[in-house]
Amino acid sequence: MSTVDAELDAIDGWLPGLRSIKRMAFLAVALLASFGPAASADLGATVPLEAAIDASVESNAVGPLAPICSDADFLRRVSIDLVGAIPSVDRVRTFLADPSPDKRARLIDELLAAPAHARHFALLLDGMLLERKTPAADMTAAWREFLMTALAADRPLDQVCGDCLAADGADPATRPAAAFFFAREAEPVQMTRSIGRIFFGRDLQCAQCHDHPNNADIHQADYYGLNAFVARTSLFRAEGDPKPFLGEKADGEVEYTSVFTKEGQKGVRPRVPFGVTLALEPLPEVGDDYTTAPAKNVRGVPVHSRRKALARMLADSVEFRRTMANRLWATMNGRGLVHPLDGLDPDNAPTNPDLLALLTDSLRANGFHLRPLLRGIALSRTYQRSVEPPALSAEALAGVPSLIEQLTALPPQPEGAIAPLEVAAKEAEARFAAILAADSQVLGEMPPLLEARNKARGVADTAAAAKKAAEEELAKKVAQADSLAAAAAKAGEAAALLADDKVLAGAAAIVAARSAEFAATVEAARGVVAAKTGEHDAAQASLVAARQACEAVTAKRPAADAIAAADQAAIAARSGRQEAGFAVARTDLRLGLARDLLRHSDLAATDPAAAAALHASIVDRWTALGQMARLRPLSPEQLAFSLLTASGSMQQFHAAAEAKVEKEPPEVLKNAAPEAAPAIRVVQVELQTVQQVAGYLATVAGLYSDPLATDFQTSVNQALWIGNAPDVAGTLRPGGENLAARLLALADDGAVADEAFLTVFARHPGAEEKADVAAALAGRADDRAVAIAELLWAMLASNEFRFNH
Numbered sequence: 144m145s146t147v148d149a150e151l152d153a154i155d156g157w158l159p160g161l162r163s164i165k166r167m168a169f170l171a172v173a174l175l176a177s178f179g180p181a182a183s184a185d186l187g188a189t190v191p192l193e194a195a196i197d198a199s200v201e202s203n204a205v206g207p208l209a210p211i212c213s214d215a216d217f218l219r220r221v222s223i224d225l226v227g228a229i230p231s232v233d234r235v236r237t238f239l240a241d242p243s244p245d246k247r248a249r250l251i252d253e254l255l256a257a258p259a260h261a262r263h264f265a266l267l268l269d270g271m272l273l274e275r276k277t278p279a280a281d282m283t284a285a286w287r288e289f290l291m292t293a294l295a296a297d298r299p300l301d302q303v304c305g306d307c308l309a310a311d312g313a314d315p316a317t318r319p320a321a322a323f324f325f326a327r328e329a330e331p332v333q334m335t336r337s338i339g340r341i342f343f344g345r346d347l348q349c350a351q352c353h354d355h356p357n358n359a360d361i362h363q364a365d366y367y368g369l370n371a372f373v374a375r376t377s378l379f380r381a382e383g384d385p386k387p388f389l390g391e392k393a394d395g396e397v398e399y400t401s402v403f404t405k406e407g408q409k410g411v412r413p414r415v416p417f418g419v420t421l422a423l424e425p426l427p428e429v430g431d432d433y434t435t436a437p438a439k440n441v442r443g444v445p446v447h448s449r450r451k452a453l454a455r456m457l458a459d460s461v462e463f464r465r466t467m468a469n470r471l472w473a474t475m476n477g478r479g480l481v482h483p484l485d486g487l488d489p490d491n492a493p494t495n496p497d498l499l500a501l502l503t504d505s506l507r508a509n510g511f512h513l514r515p516l517l518r519g520i521a522l523s524r525t526y527q528r529s530v531e532p533p534a535l536s537a538e539a540l541a542g543v544p545s546l547i548e549q550l551t552a553l554p555p556q557p558e559g560a561i562a563p564l565e566v567a568a569k570e571a572e573a574r575f576a577a578i579l580a581a582d583s584q585v586l587g588e589m590p591p592l593l594e595a596r597n598k599a600r601g602v603a604d605t606a607a608a609a610k611k612a613a614e615e616e617l618a619k620k621v622a623q624a625d626s627l628a629a630a631a632a633k634a635g636e637a638a639a640l641l642a643d644d645k646v647l648a649g650a651a652a653i654v655a656a657r658s659a660e661f662a663a664t665v666e667a668a669r670g671v672v673a674a675k676t677g678e679h680d681a682a683q684a685s686l687v688a689a690r691q692a693c694e695a696v697t698a699k700r701p702a703a704d705a706i707a708a709a710d711q712a713a714i715a716a717r718s719g720r721q722e723a724g725f726a727v728a729r730t731d732l733r734l735g736l737a738r739d740l741l742r743h744s745d746l747a748a749t750d751p752a753a754a755a756a757l758h759a760s761i762v763d764r765w766t767a768l769g770q771m772a773r774l775r776p777l778s779p780e781q782l783a784f785s786l787l788t789a790s791g792s793m794q795q796f797h798a799a800a801e802a803k804v805e806k807e808p809p810e811v812l813k814n815a816a817p818e819a820a821p822a823i824r825v826v827q828v829e830l831q832t833v834q835q836v837a838g839y840l841a842t843v844a845g846l847y848s849d850p851l852a853t854d855f856q857t858s859v860n861q862a863l864w865i866g867n868a869p870d871v872a873g874t875l876r877p878g879g880e881n882l883a884a885r886l887l888a889l890a891d892d893g894a895v896a897d898e899a900f901l902t903v904f905a906r907h908p909g910a911e912e913k914a915d916v917a918a919a920l921a922g923r924a925d926d927r928a929v930a931i932a933e934l935l936w937a938m939l940a941s942n943e944f945r946f947n948h
Contacts, residue, residue, distance in 0.1 A: 192519025
């Protein structure tokens, strides 16, 4: 019997008919596979990832592919993408002179192993997770160390993200990860939106008060399903302690009402966006619900944490895996297969659904380690293509008419084939809703029973405490009585031996009397114990009866396997409808592009302006399909580190960081085991390097990061900074072994051009460029240092330097 059959058998008793609906979804998806020549996502399991990427991209290509970029462009591009800065001039010379056919692969491996790779991706994760929010002052360094240590060790991405959701700040080892919540004050609305956008690729904010007005697939229930994971969490600060922590309640349900329809739901169950519902949660008795009960200056720590449950559910969420794969593709290529990154929904199809599925599966197959995925992308021809669009020659377009025939020969109005999937999805979701409703109906009987059980538990706990106290009192009385009895016996023996000693006889009589009195108190204590035991037994019997009453009702709940199977069936049906929609959108995209390629040829002769506009649109779609590389501006961090590397300042900062760590080693390095010390030292040097340039990074980030920008645009402030700021001008004056000093030491203008271009642009200058440099330096013997500074400024302010190409 198949796994699917077993799952369906488990719920036949609850939801007859689900088997046929699930199979309808599977069959419909199989039929939709004929919509286009997609490369199978399974290809990555049998061939190297880079080959699977290229097979997927090239099988979906429309028109010509851009050629592979030059060695110089590749070196610069992959260095910026993997270590966050342009390559050193020594690496440029070595790489360009190397004739080996495998030098690109070796370079990728060297960059992935470099300390700067961990630094760069730690800063990327910082921007992604905190969205340029600043953690508390005492956590900034610790947060960076948490990320950089994780990246240096190639820690799985789901674990890093999981720590950000689960950490409450109490454990020093994981406290830095709580900055994810602290930076947003743990405010549930902020947290819901941020978690949805960052981890699940969905901006659910517009569904807070009603179903999404522009997206029929995002409902108010989706927003509150995610909100239920964090609604119990709040920021906690004890009196006299400014440090924040996270507290969490063990109870508290969310509910909603649409401002439009006035319909809503109470007791919304936690649900991963478009994924699994946390349908079955423990119903603990009072006293078993907290490891630390909340009180004044005491934060609550529940036994069952919804927030930690969400952290554990990340790896199994296809939406999380898809979102992370899409973000990594965007990191390497300038734009996600789904754009924008938080716009992942059925109405915003990936440009290549099969490629996204391939990357998603590869991320999971590699245990959420980043380097295998980054390596596969960087090795692919797709990543290594030129930013120059291929020519629209007759030869290049020769296959386009046949492609149009192939695409138009597909079943007419393929959207109609989605109808069975739409029906299957809605019915599967309705059946899951029905089983949850049945479960909720049972749970509706529970409140008075739980109240009775909790009351009985309270009485039983009180009775148990009273019985224990009585037993302890009895034991004390027995010990006292035994001691007195022994003393009375000894005194009697002494009095008998000294029969004439009246004082001793009187004392013996007193002790004997006290012994008799204490014997009487022992009997009284035994009576109390017997009474308390009776009360305890009666309370325990009441508690057992209350528990049995609860168990009798909970036994009527649908089986956990049945709920899980219905949930998975609904997810599968919804996914089938989504994937079918993606297939249709891919066909439409390819057909529209093919037709525009032919239309461009006609327009070029009759309307050049219209042809130019259409060509820009074609280029944009080619880059989206991976047929050519995207020209993209450097991120603020990439620009900052590249400016410092080009000028020679970066080497100085890094040397200063090494000296600082050597002279004043941090505690983590002092206490490290000998075998662990080298790796820790590397991380600490990179952290200190970031600290050395923190002010510079903050300045560049403030100028060049615009969260509202969708297209590249230079601002006035950016132009003023690059043209006048001491941060820039100071690096252009000769000093030490910086670039300006090296150029000033060269008497030959051709050598100046070579050194400048190799350092700043990672390429050799052309003949005209050498002539331009010579002209710029001609007649400037008296102020050659100024002329060199002007030359370097022009290069650093150029489009060639500002963009990743």
